[in-house]
Amino acid sequence: MGPGPSDVDPRVLRAMAAPLVGHLDPAFLEIMNEAMELLRYVFETKNQLTIPMSGTGSAGMETCFVNLIEPGDRVVVCVNGLFGERMADVAARCGAEVARVEAPWGRTIDPADARKALRGGRPTKILAVVLAETSTGVWQPLAELERAAHEAGALFLVDAVTALGGIPVAIDASRIDACYAGTQKCLSCPPGLAPVTFNEEARKVVRGRKGKVQSWYLDLNMIENYWGKERFYHHTAPVTMVYALRESLRLIAEEGLTARFERHAQNGAALHAGLEAMGLKLHAEAGHRLPVLTSVAVPDGVDDIAVRRALLNDFGIEIGGGLGPLKGRIWRVGLMGHTSRRQNVALFLTALEGILGRLGFGVRPGAAWQAATRVYGG
Numbered sequence: 136m137g138p139g140p141s142d143v144d145p146r147v148l149r150a151m152a153a154p155l156v157g158h159l160d161p162a163f164l165e166i167m168n169e170a171m172e173l174l175r176y177v178f179e180t181k182n183q184l185t186i187p188m189s190g191t192g193s194a195g196m197e198t199c200f201v202n203l204i205e206p207g208d209r210v211v212v213c214v215n216g217l218f219g220e221r222m223a224d225v226a227a228r229c230g231a232e233v234a235r236v237e238a239p240w241g242r243t244i245d246p247a248d249a250r251k252a253l254r255g256g257r258p259t260k261i262l263a264v265v266l267a268e269t270s271t272g273v274w275q276p277l278a279e280l281e282r283a284a285h286e287a288g289a290l291f292l293v294d295a296v297t298a299l300g301g302i303p304v305a306i307d308a309s310r311i312d313a314c315y316a317g318t319q320k321c322l323s324c325p326p327g328l329a330p331v332t333f334n335e336e337a338r339k340v341v342r343g344r345k346g347k348v349q350s351w352y353l354d355l356n357m358i359e360n361y362w363g364k365e366r367f368y369h370h371t372a373p374v375t376m377v378y379a380l381r382e383s384l385r386l387i388a389e390e391g392l393t394a395r396f397e398r399h400a401q402n403g404a405a406l407h408a409g410l411e412a413m414g415l416k417l418h419a420e421a422g423h424r425l426p427v428l429t430s431v432a433v434p435d436g437v438d439d440i441a442v443r444r445a446l447l448n449d450f451g452i453e454i455g456g457g458l459g460p461l462k463g464r465i466w467r468v469g470l471m472g473h474t475s476r477r478q479n480v481a482l483f484l485t486a487l488e489g490i491l492g493r494l495g496f497g498v499r500p501g502a503a504w505q506a507a508t509r510v511y512g513g
């Protein structure tokens with residue numbers, strides 16, 4: 136129940152035990168096609184260029200910036216957590232002139248600030264934002280940022296690493312030009328692939344570059360010839376990971392996106408209700424809390440590490456601590472993909488209640504699960 140990797144369905148683990156075939160084997164090409172088709176379903180897009188990059192979510196981030204940016208391009212990056220910070224770093228390493236739009240860690244980005252930044256200089260190539268900030272638990276609304284980006288003639292780039300498969304991303308309906316994700320969050324697959332999707336506008340930018348993409352490994356102009364009809368060898372695909380991704384995406388298709396989003400929403404709401412009934416304070420801005428990653432303030436006088444150690448040693452539950460300015464101040468509880476289950480909410484709330492009670496933090500026994508039960512309609 137940490138910020139990822141999430142639990143993996145046994146079917147995904149079994150798929151990974153299947154015999155290896157070559158990365159150009161006809162059987163594998165079929166598996167690739169199915170994985171791309173299923174990715175389009177989960178991203179809710181018709182984008183032809185929708186493929187898993189080799190590497191973790193950060194490789195997806197680099198893929199977007201390194202392909203879309205040429206040295207000197209102006210990029211506006213929304214920074215209200217660790218992953219916005221990382222995007223700004225990656226964009227700068229690509230030679231971009233980076234303008235930051237900031238909000239405190241735990242608050243959403245104000246679209247008015249983004250508009251100001253988009254107007255504040257030379258024409259902007261990209262507006263980049265994190266949809267689900269895993270370091271803070273904030274769910275960023277996209278609609279106004281999308282409008283601001285396109286009115287300014289910029290591409291709209293979204294980090295959906297923790298969002299994809301847990302909350303709606305809806306690439307086409309949200310008019311997102313380029314987006315990246317990772318496998319080990321709400322897709323419930325081991326870490327190792329980074330699904331990306333580029334629409335035609337974004338592809339035009341990549342094809343029309345003046346210079347070569349400075350990363351040979353992440354160059355989409357070459358990689359799309361392996362995932363496309365040509366099947367040109369570029370680098371050896373991580374065959375076993377593609378088996379795993381296909382199986383995890385099949386599980387999502389069997390459940391259905393709507394049902395999956397509802398499951399995540401309900402378990403997240405139950406967790407939030409339980410934590411508040413315990414007298415704890417949720418860290419993320421009210422009204423913008425993610426169901427898939429909950430940040431909760433460590434109460435005064437309670438030892439962060441002692442609580443996490445007891446959860447792990449006594450109950451086998453792993454949760455995350457705070458990062459950056461939130462180190463030691465919050466806990467981060469993931470309910471992603473296969474981990475987002477009612478029995479996990481029940482076990483976690485009950486375990487935490489017991490541990491906090493033992494540490495002298497006054498908790499009315501049973502209050503948390505009672506509040507959670509109301510969310511489940513019980």
Ligand SMILES: *Cc1c(COP(=O)(O)O)cnc(C)c1O
Pocket residue numbers: 139191192193194196218265267268269270294295296297317320326
């Ligand atoms: C996890 C995460 C990343 C980075 O992914 P890695 O798989 O750790 O490389 C990027 N953005 C967000 C929002 C994330 O949660």
